[in-house]
Amino acid sequence: MATVLRTEKLCKSFSNGGLQQHIIKNLDLEIRQEDFTVIMGASGSGKSTLLYALSGMDKPTLGKVWFGDAEISAYTNDQLAVFRRQNCGFVFQSIYLLESMTVFDNIMTGALVAQKNSPELIKKVESLLHKVGIAEEMWKKYPNQLSGGECQRVGIVRAVINEPKILFADEPTGSLNSASGADVLDIFTELHQKGQSIVMVTHDLKTALRGSRVLFLRDGAVTGDYEMPPYGTDDLTARRDHLQAFLDKMGW
Amino acid sequence: MNKIFRLSLANIRRHKKESLFLMLLIALCMMLLGGSLTAEQNIRKLFPAMMARTQAWENEISMPENEFDEQFLSYLEDDPRVTAFHVYHRITDDYMRYVTPDGKEQTFLVNFLTADEQKRAGLFEPQSTLSEAEIAAMEHPVYFSRCQKNSYHLKEGDPLTLKLGSQQFTFTVAGFFEAPWEVATRLVITDADYASLKPLLMSAAIIGFNTPEPNDADAIFEDFIQNCTETAGREPEQCYVERYIDKRGNFNTDMGFILKIIEIMAVVIILSVIVMIGSRIISDIGEQIVSIGVLEALGYRSMEISLSYAAEYFLVALAGCLAGTFGSVILYRVLIGIAEKLQGFAVSQIPGIGRLFLIFGIILLTVTLLAFRKARAVRKIPPVQAFRRGIENHHFGKSHFPLRNTKQNVHLRLALKGFADHAKQNVSLAIVVSITTIAVVLSFILSSYFGQGLNVLRSIAGHELSTVQIALMPGTDGPAFAEELASLPEIRKVLCSGSTAHFFVDVPEKHINAQADVFDDYSLTENIFPMNGRFPEHDNEIMLTKSMSAQTGRKTGDSIVLESNGVQKEYLITGLVTSLVNAETVYFTTEGYQRICPTYQPDILEIYAAEGVDLDTIHTLLDTRYGKQAANLGSGDSDAGSSYEERIRSRAAEVMSALMQQEGITQMEYSVQAGDTVISGNSSAIRIRYSSNLFDLMQTLMSTLINMISILTKLFMAIAAIVVSLILAILMESEIRRQRKDLGIMKSMGYTSRELMLQLSFRIMPPVCLAVVIGTALSVLLTKLFTGLIGVVSLNLPAILLVDVLILAFCFGCAYFNAGKIKKITVYELMTE
């Protein structure tokens, strides 16, 4: 499969009170198309930092990030914004819907930044909402009138409405109970099955099982790279055991 | 108390910039209000100060010398209302000219007095930097009225050259003395010079008198004239009274106008500050709702929290007022300086402390109380509700501008949506911007009006200001001569008028001494504009000045009975005119004036030079074509080198003109035999008596005022711009802080900083546009109100529209600039929040 994202000696450091803290160190990594890449690691290992460097949310301190032939690490902030609207979708742990807008408008705000309004677009939003189980009477509600799981499903629709090349997710089920978490993960699986490339950060084994490739991050470096067949094509217990074994080996 | 101040200090620290801007606004208020109100207080003292310093008479009756009789004085002596009186004499001439150091001539209204006469008119305590010996060595020393010093830029030892016709009189400035401010300059000359000038000029007796009740002056004058008429057997002509209250009024109007502008500005700023503070506190409470909940949960009472808000604004206002107090002392100094420059008399350099304190207190109290009142909204927020981020903070009703209907640009749509969802904030923004628009547009109208420099005089004079005014010899056929002159290529137009100095019109029940302006057809005049109504066209129609309308209580459309030399006639008022030069003027048509003064014939011609022709050219033209003006003839020094015949002719013209002027002879012929030759001629060539140019004089007297107003209005445009930019900065600052998270989310979705900046700036535009429209309309209306004060202000609508566009662009620019803070929001900080 083709490579969509590639990093070259990627470094990211923060200065905390004059002290340089190196979070990502000389990382060379390739993210492939149509993979469901899961990034795992201990808390504070730099998973989120890596995800945001990959997705053009943030600029690396040193090194390069390539998206196809384009070196996005050299982009200006506004160029990065345009890059994001054209190629990336985001699902956050804290969901981050716009509180002042209705469910429908939240999605439209994401959609209209990249495309013109059209009846087809409206239809697509509606069918996606139906698909993730958001009934029509909720469309005109505001985010804090919805449950966390409902919000996250709206968040996913907002992330995929522009058919991004890559869907990024940072612990999308982190703030949900396990039932709504499973619902949300099912949507991810379904998207992946249709060919959506996904990069997801998690430290939850059940969530990681959904992936097709697991990267293990420790001290700013990828110390493990584990591949699995697509979710649902193999025996779930065996899949879990294998992944558990891999993670154990990584010292998780 | 301590914990309250700690909370408010923390709040100030949290929005340093907004607090600083608010402080600046309050400082501006304090400065403008404090400066102008204290200045006004002391400027009111200027006139009494002047009267005290000059010991001038409060009221003065002016009588031509030949009408005056010493025995008239007994009537004032017998009048119980008169506490003191004295007569003094002066000589004057309306056609005296002043020669500037660079050789230019301008009309110079002057009253000459001797030292003894001046002592009867008031004080004469001349001051000079020169020694007595130096002054004694001067051939023609002159003491100049000190308050006019600035207008003529004179100092001791300077020559003062005056001309009457072709006669030139050169004096040397010996020093200055205190005389009251008048349009005519008062000069004290030696007895010998006075005696030699007297035959050439008009002499008048001035009876000064004081009365405890200023309003009695009119009645005293009437009774006086009545008595004089009985004694002399006829009414003395050309007598009038100058009243204390009129003098005071004229003295104070200029400064009053400047102060009005400043006070309006201060009020504008205060209003916008009040609106600003209100909306800031409300939005701050909304923003801080969680912290408020935490404080309440910790056991703070809602009163304490409200007080901490009030204390926050108290501290800001205190700092602002303190800074503004310094500003107001400076502004006070500037204004008092202007007043002194304009009117030549100074008052205290220190503003009234009491008034300053009062303003300080009022501003401080207003701001604090307002903040407290708004902050009481906290009372309605119990902790639980606060933790839920104040559910009512978001409205869950109708969502405005749903995005599914987006047709245009999404950024525009989002801007509209943001605008519609923040109705309250829009109202306060609209109010603030309307108010400041009024300030800007009004300042613009005034500054472009006064910025034309002295040309503005033309629109506020209320009199024709032609290139040259010529007075005709008696018997000259004005209209025919006018036609003849108008046919010359150098002359664009000639209008017939009447010499206003000789006619006085009485309005019976009020006895206002008014001058008459007389023109055939007012539509041909260039400097007389009715501020309402229309020009008089028929012989029963007149216009009045605004001031006369106020004094008589008659408006456009009313009728009025006028009286002149015992003849009473009724007229219809067709319009009102603002006149700065003579507030008591009645505008007649020629036929209209002949109704009340049947012997009237036009004896003044207003000559308008053609495009590109200057005053000197016209003078030369008149001299060469129509010979020397009668006033130029008296010199006697027939040009050396001219032929015998020329000298004879010149002498003959001189004699004829003297006879014509003194005896009212209209037509003369002469024939002189000298040896074989007979030299003959007649008086028909002598048609021009004097020429003058009123505009020069007005320029000299008014230039300071006009320049001041022009500078001030420009300054106020700048201040209004500063206020708008400060307010928009505060607004954007708090808006961005409030929306920080949403902006981060939008950025993550791929909105660029530039797009978000545009969205935020566009969001404020609907209320700003509306406000600009309202503000412009209101300021145009306000301009109409000013008309009574400053004349007909012509509105240049395209220019005003341009200003509006500039205001819009400026607001947008400010908003966009301040929205630049968005750039600093990184998506990343959102994730690590």
Ligand SMILES: Nc1ncnc2c1ncn2[C@@H]1O[C@H](COP(=O)(O)OP(=O)(O)OP(=O)(O)O)[C@@H](O)[C@H]1O
């Ligand atoms: N803006 C920042 N400034 C300074 N230090 C930062 C910043 N962002 C992250 N860090 C530090 O970088 C390290 C990695 O952070 P990161 O959020 O990538 O960890 P993570 O693997 O996502 O952890 P978690 O599983 O808890 O989300 C942490 O030690 C964090 O303190």
Ligand SMILES: [Mg+2]
């Ligand atoms: Mg993380």
